[in-house]
Amino acid sequence: MRARPLTLLITAGPTVEDLDPVRFISNRATGKLGFAAARAAFAAGCRVILVHGPVADELVRSLPRSNALRRVPVRSCAEMHRAVLAALPKTDVVVMSAAVADFTPAKVSAVKIKKARAGLLIRLKPTVDILKHLGALKRKRRKPLALIGFALETGAGRSAAQKLRARFAEARRKLESKNLDAIVLDTPAAMGAERAVFHVLRAGSKKTETLRASKEDMARRLVRLSFELNRRPKKSGARA
Numbered sequence: 001m002r003a004r005p006l007t008l009l010i011t012a013g014p015t016v017e018d019l020d021p022v023r024f025i026s027n028r029a030t031g032k033l034g035f036a037a038a039r040a041a042f043a044a045g046c047r048v049i050l051v052h053g054p055v056a057d058e059l060v061r062s063l064p065r066s067n068a069l070r071r072v073p074v075r076s077c078a079e080m081h082r083a084v085l086a087a088l089p090k091t092d093v094v095v096m097s098a099a100v101a102d103f104t105p106a107k108v109s110a111v112k113i114k115k116a117r118a119g120l121l122i123r124l125k126p127t128v129d130i131l132k133h134l135g136a137l138k139r140k141r142r143k144p145l146a147l148i149g150f151a152l153e154t155g156a157g158r159s160a161a162q163k164l165r166a167r168f169a170e171a172r173r174k175l176e177s178k179n180l181d182a183i184v185l186d187t188p189a190a191m192g193a194e195r196a197v198f199h200v201l202r203a204g205s206k207k208t209e210t211l212r213a214s215k216e217d218m219a220r221r222l223v224r225l226s227f228e229l230n231r232r233p234k235k236s237g238a239r240a
């Protein structure tokens, strides 16, 4: 009997939180790693659901056209949350590489906000932590679900060593508090870059793996990690 292909739900790119019809709050994420992971997962024979925020057309064109790769474009954290929950029943592994906004405007103005001499105060409210929600759902679910998160950390401290320790401590804290199976630690320098330094931390293990890698290589590592976490052999009929 042929094994059912592994289904990866990958999130990528930034989210965009609208302030008024022309302005928004977002971040510098480009979606390169998440899209590379989608291509690598497809090449390895997986089914892929790619939920992504606004990204360059070129990235969208880089995807193979196939029923095995479904692309769900979204804009805000709330939209991404809905799309992720809708895709969850079919999902074996989530790779949450999107840079999701932590805050969204408390009120979206239906008209363009006018210039004011006294300045402008924008009230923000927290968004849902999508990954934390998935971590809670994982506890209740019968079918196994593996969660791979990301931690983008600058680290506090005077020396480089202190900063690195703080970044690892923060990644470990996110790994545990969000009930993840693995977390990839990187820095803002990775945003938009072709290559970066990534550290992979896994639940229940003190060991970490460091990769100085291109996003294509890191994407392939994410796919291997997905198979490892799902404890099933990679399909022999891989597409590449």
Ligand code: CTP
Residues within 6 Å of the ligand: 077, 096, 097, 098, 099, 100, 101, 102, 127, 128, 129, 130, 131, 132, 148, 149, 150, 151, 152, 153, 174
């Ligand atoms: N994440 C999420 N939903 C959010 C914010 C973050 O699912 N509203 C996910 C990201 O996709 C990432 C992980 O949580 O996989 C960690 O994101 P990060 O921005 O590093 O950390 P936060 O938990 O948002 O905490 P902080 O910004 O305070 O460091």
